[in-house]
Amino acid sequence: MQLTPPQDAHGVWRATGADRAQPTQRFDLAFDACSGRLLYRSGWEQQTAFGKATAVGIPFHRGECGLWNQAVLLVFGAGLLFSLVSGWVMCFKRRGTGRAGPAPLLPPLLPLSAGVLLAFEWLVLRRARPA
Secondary structure, X not given: OEEEOOOOOOOEEEEEXXXXXXXXXXXXXXXXXXXXXXXXXXXXXXXXXHHHHHHHHHHHHHOOOOHHHHHHHHHHHXXXXXXXXXXXHHHHHHHOOOOOXXXXXXXXXXXXXXXXXXXHHHHHHHHHOOO
């Protein structure tokens, strides 16, 4: 918690609590220096949905929510690393020896995937578009 005194006789006292590990407990208060009346309050209840998601997401991304959070991030990172390495291994195994560049695609794959994408756009996205 941080308490900031007013700059002059007519200023405001500010109280701020900013613990990233507990985003729901963060707050910001401003009090009148003379009367002590609450002038401003900002806490979890006043946050927008985007502000709440950001307040929770940043400490989670940085691994500040405990050992379980760090374990989840370790598994996620190891999965990404495994995907990267296994993709390179599959690419080189498929390519064969004595060839440069990527392996050739099977002939029907491009028209087949393009047809699926066009059908999806025609059936789903066309209906979602306003008239």
